[in-house]
Amino acid sequence: MPNGRSIAMHIIPAIDIIDGKCVRLTQGDYTQKKVYNENPVEVAKQFEAAGLTRLHLVDLDGAKANRVVNYKVLETIALETNLWIDFGGGLKSDADVTIAFESGANQITGGTVAVKNPALFLGWLEQYGPERIILGADVKDGYVAVSGWQEQSNTELFAFLGAYAAQNVRNVICTDISKDGLLQGSAIALYEVILTAFPNVQLIASGGVTSLEELQQLRKIGCFGAIIGKAIYEGHLSLSDLATF
Secondary structure (H helix, E strand, O other), X not given: OHHHOOXXXXXXXXXXXXXXXXXXXXXXXEEEEEEEEOOHHHHHHHHHHOOOOEEEXXXXXXXXHOOOOOHHHHXXXXXXXXXXXXXXXXXXXXHHHHXXXXXXXXXXXXXXXXXXXXXXXXXXXXXXXXXXXXXXXEEEOOEEEEOOOOEEEEEEHHHHHHHHHOOOOOXXXXXXXXXXXXXXXXXXXXXXXXXXXXXOOXXXXXXXXXXXXXXXXXXXXXXXXXXXXXXXXXXXXXXXXXXXX
């Protein structure tokens, strides 16, 4: 048990929304979009029926528009399931966060705003508490990417994480963009370094998770959770296996 962490790890299926539909991108490229289901609410219900309890819901339209767009999808999933939902994409103002929580999100994830407007993000952390606010750290070549991965910042990943860890951020989703959607494995070595550097962070791995063996590795190094998207939709990981992991 690295860093004294529990060996339990949350399995978190992902639903990404464009035009109200369940889609997946490859490496964040909006031109490499594949629609998996016209009805994301039905997908969420399938996750819950299989025994999964959490959901990572991303408003990709919102990420491009810099405001929450698909909040009605969030609202319907929250009303029709008991899933614990973390919601991200387009959260750029206090009003956006209010919409997300009023629509049923249990947690929200802020990435771009944490880079471009730290004072606003820290205000959310203070208002809602560290358990409800997740720091989104999407990384490419060691630097944080923003605006739905369409823009590379000059913010170095470990400096970014260190600054927010010092401000009582506890929950972090880290996505290695180079791994995302390729079904070739996730950035286990990177996550291990992050967990060593920031032992008090609850780290959720995201991007490229493909196999049960890999999930076992992520659990072993101390990840709090793992987000899984394309591996579910493409049949590499079954819901029944994930529910009993």
